[in-house]
Amino acid sequence: EAGVAQSPRYKIIEKRQSVAFWCNPISGHATLYWYQQILGQGPKLLIQFQNNGVVDDSQLPKDRFSAERLKGVDSTLKIQPAKLEDSAVYLCASSLQTGGPETQYFGPGTRLLVL
Amino acid sequence: GEDVEQSLFLSVREGDSSVINCTYTDSSSTYLYWYKQEPGAGLQLLTYIFSNMDMKQDQRLTVLLNKKDKHLSLRIADTQTGDSAIYFCAEEGNNRLAFGKGNQVVVIP
Numbered sequence: 601e602a603g604v605a606q607s608p609r610y611k612i613i614e615k616r617q618s619v620a621f622w623c624n625p626i627s628g629h630a631t632l633y634w635y636q637q638i639l640g641q642g643p644k645l646l647i648q649f650q651n652n653g654v655v656d657d658s659q660l661p662k663d664r665f666s667a668e669r670l671k672g673v674d675s676t677l678k679i680q681p682a683k684l685e686d687s688a689v690y691l692c693a694s695s696l697q698t699g700g701p702e703t704q705y706f707g708p709g710t711r712l713l714v715l
Numbered sequence: 716g717e718d719v720e721q722s723l724f725l726s727v728r729e730g731d732s733s734v735i736n737c738t739y740t741d742s743s744s745t746y747l748y749w750y751k752q753e754p755g756a757g758l759q760l761l762t763y764i765f766s767n768m769d770m771k772q773d774q775r776l777t778v779l780l781n782k783k784d785k786h787l788s789l790r791i792a793d794t795q796t797g798d799s800a801i802y803f804c805a806e807e808g809n810n811r812l813a814f815g816k817g818n819q820v821v822v823i824p
Contacts, residue, residue, distance in 0.1 A: 642803050642805070642814030642815050642817055643803075643814050644814070645811050645812065691757055701746045701765075703760055704758075705760075706759070707757050708755065
């Protein structure tokens, strides 16, 4: 079974530029998550989708971050414009269902550096 | 609220046991989790414990939960070089996972 796929793996941009990340979850997983992991910290949930609907985006900085999952499968996360403090690893995860035990399967992440 | 605390670094000799500790704040968490992150990789679920249990053993892993003190620990028996990684505990609250800052474990051959 293929795991969660993410691209690109690395991205370097200048502040105020835009960037987009892509995630393909495990086939059949209805729930998709985007996390931000700043160096030295644990992942912080940005947004959670159930199929193509948003379940939780309370921690998403909506003035600059947006995410979509139009067909309930792939998802994109966009930052526009980027700030220096957005430098982090952006992790995508998927699971079969919400509720516990919450077995989330993580992708390898996209490492973003904002200069 | 969700606030998970972990210590930062542990070095252990191959073959010894290692213990990683974590404190959490959300007493309503139904499950508590341990995840492992190897360099350049995403997180991998190692094990979880239901909040009405105080211990769970899974091969080399033993999870202890002290609900009164909101303390969770992970013991790895016979630590191997492949166990070198960052370990995160996580609590489930408000239908989301809140992760600690992680504990880096370095196994010395």
